[in-house]
Amino acid sequence: MKYPNNIMKSNKKAINYSNRGMDLEELINETNEYYLEKDKALIFKKPTPIGISEAVYTPRGRIIKNGYFKSPSTLDYNGIYRGKYIEFEAKETQSKTSFPIANFHEHQLKYMKRVLNHGGICFVLLKMNHQVFLIKGEDIISFLEEETRKSIPYSYIVEHGKTIEEKWNPSLDYLKIVDEIYLKGENI
Amino acid sequence: MKYPNNIMKSNKKAINYSNRGMDLEELINETNEYYLEKDKALIFKKPTPIGISEAVYTPRGRIIKNGYFKSPSTLDYNGIYRGKYIEFEAKETQSKTSFPIANFHEHQLKYMKRVLNHGGICFVLLKMNHQVFLIKGEDIISFLEEETRKSIPYSYIVEHGKTIEEKWNPSLDYLKIVDEIYLKGENI
Numbered sequence: 129m130k131y132p133n134n135i136m137k138s139n140k141k142a143i144n145y146s147n148r149g150m151d152l153e154e155l156i157n158e159t160n161e162y163y164l165e166k167d168k169a170l171i172f173k174k175p176t177p178i179g180i181s182e183a184v185y186t187p188r189g190r191i192i193k194n195g196y197f198k199s200p201s202t203l204d205y206n207g208i209y210r211g212k213y214i215e216f217e218a219k220e221t222q223s224k225t226s227f228p229i230a231n232f233h234e235h236q237l238k239y240m241k242r243v244l245n246h247g248g249i250c251f252v253l254l255k256m257n258h259q260v261f262l263i264k265g266e267d268i269i270s271f272l273e274e275e276t277r278k279s280i281p282y283s284y285i286v287e288h289g290k291t292i293e294e295k296w297n298p299s300l301d302y303l304k305i306v307d308e309i310y311l312k313g314e315n316i
Numbered sequence: 317m318k319y320p321n322n323i324m325k326s327n328k329k330a331i332n333y334s335n336r337g338m339d340l341e342e343l344i345n346e347t348n349e350y351y352l353e354k355d356k357a358l359i360f361k362k363p364t365p366i367g368i369s370e371a372v373y374t375p376r377g378r379i380i381k382n383g384y385f386k387s388p389s390t391l392d393y394n395g396i397y398r399g400k401y402i403e404f405e406a407k408e409t410q411s412k413t414s415f416p417i418a419n420f421h422e423h424q425l426k427y428m429k430r431v432l433n434h435g436g437i438c439f440v441l442l443k444m445n446h447q448v449f450l451i452k453g454e455d456i457i458s459f460l461e462e463e464t465r466k467s468i469p470y471s472y473i474v475e476h477g478k479t480i481e482e483k484w485n486p487s488l489d490y491l492k493i494v495d496e497i498y499l500k501g502e503n504i
Contacts, residue, residue, distance in 0.1 A: 170427075170434055172390065177363040178380065188384075192366065195380035202360065206394065208403075211435030213396040239358075246358055247399030 152220050152255040155300040156205065162298040169303060171207030171214060176200070201235045203243075203250070209303060210311060213248040220255040226279040227256060229272070237272065240265045249310050253292070253302060254285065261289030262305045340408050340443040343488040344393065350486040357491060359395030359402060364388070389423045391431075391438070397491060398499060401436040408443040414467040415444060417460065425460065428453045437498050441480070441490060442473065449477030450493045 150158070156173070163169040182194035206215040217236065221227050229237075243250040243265065250265035267288040271280055290305045338346070344361070351357040370382035394403040405424065409415050417425075431438040431453065438453035455476040459468055478493045 167430065167433075170390075170430060170436075175363040175365040178366050178383070190385060192380055192383035192385075195366070195383050196376075197378060197380075202358075208401040208431065208434045208436045211401070213399070213401040215396075242355070242358060243396065245355075246396045248358075248396045 150299065152218050152253065152260065155260075155294065156218055156253065156302075159298040159300045159302065160205070160207075163303065169207060169209035169214075171205055171209065173205050174200070174202070199233055201233070202239050203236060209249075209306065210314070212311070213243075213246075214250075214306070215243050215248055216251045216253060218253045218255075223279075224257055224282065226281045227254060227285060228279040230278065237268070241269055244269070249306065251306075253300075254289070256285065257282065260292045260294065260300060260302075261285055262292055262302055262309075263289040264309065338487065340406050340441065340448065343448075343482065344406055344441065344490075347486040347488045347490065348393070348395075351491065357395060357397035357402075359393055359397065361393050362388070362390070387421055389421070390427050391424060397437075397494065398502070400499070401431075401434075402438075402494070403431050403436055404439045404441060406441045406443075411467075412445055412470065414469045415442060415473060416467040418466065425456070429457050432457070437494060439494075441488075442477070444473065445470065448480045448482065448488060448490075449473055450480055450490055450497075451477040452497065 153173070160169075160171045160173070163171060177198040177200060178192070178195045179198050180192055180195045183190050183192050185191075203215045203217040205218070206213070208214065217232070217240075219227070219231050221231065240250050252263045252265070252268060254261045254263055263285060268280075271284060290309060292300055292302050292305055294300055341361070348357075348359045348361070351359060365386040365388060366380070366383045367386050368380055368383045371378050371380050373379075391403045391405040393406070394401070396402065405420070405428075407415070407419050409419065428438050440451045440453070440456060442449045442451055451473060456468075459472060478497060480488055480490050480493055482488055
């Protein structure tokens with residue numbers, strides 16, 4: 129499973145909403161629904177591509193009897209916000225010290241660079257050490273180009289990433305950070 | 317089947333490439349691959365959303381044993397071109413006189429309007445009478461708002477649409493038309 133129900137469940141009394149036990153994908157989906165309702169942005173998780181080896185026709189439509197998951201070559205989410213193309217990936221790691229690059233498929237990293245070259249906004253939302261960070265695609269790429277290490281140290285993430293507070297409705301207001309780091313100075 | 321191998325197969329000697337018997341979806345996919353290779357645009361068909369009722373784990377990964385197709389609420393294709401968000405739908409009709417609106421899901425039409433409101437480029441590629449037309453989302457929306465008819469007459473399509481020539485590599489150069497009608501005057 130890509131996003132296990134994670135380590136954040138706790139019996140401590142919570143004053144923020146980060147202890148609801150939602151994994152990152154759930155938080156993002158909930159947030160995207162909120163954005164959609166408020167007409168703030170149109171951002172969706174792309175359906176996982178499926179290969180079909182066997183399908184049958186039934187009165188209720190075509191049914192898959194044998195299907196498999198293909199590995200994605202692009203990123204998890206895309207859409208439009210304030211006229212801009214946005215594409216991003218969500219990742220969680222239970223490591224406290226570094227984020228292994230192997231969490232990405234090779235072609236996803238290449239694709240990230242292409243989105244940036246085409247003028248898109250591209251980033252990673254990373255859940256690590258009980259926090260969610262937005263890390264710009266540019267910072268992931270430049271780490272990979274300058275370093276030979278196979279994982280990004282937590283210190284690099286803290287230095288280059290922006291933390292996104294988990295709160296109530298929307299759960300994870302990442303577009304606030306997008307405004308701050310990409311769109312500041314533009315009229316809304 | 318949404319895109320049957322269509323009526324264009326013919327024994328006539330062809331001087332253009334429109335008789336290769338490819339359906340519209342194949343033409344568009346081939347064209348998008350061409351754009352991707354040439355790094356002209358990043359545009360993909362969205363995978364059909366699948367609901368899974370039964371899945372099993374095997375040594376080779378998770379396999380779907382019972383799945384069904386969900387109806388899409390957005391459009392078929394999206395991506396980025398020259399920094400712009402693009403989303404479009406592909407449709408074919410065998411009617412020679414009009415294009416039935418029922419070819420769209422209700423929420424797809426609403427969604428089209430939302431993409432336009434967010435500043436995206438949004439259109440329909442329609443194959444009809446052996447031609448492929450690009451019809452701007454704005455023209456579809458204004459037809460629906462001004463007319464009570466349940467289908468768009470061919471004359472409206474000819475008047476408001478732009479024909480896209482089928483040719484060799486790329487098969488269906490719709491971005492040429494996007495340049496003409498949306499991006500003229502902008503520096504490439």
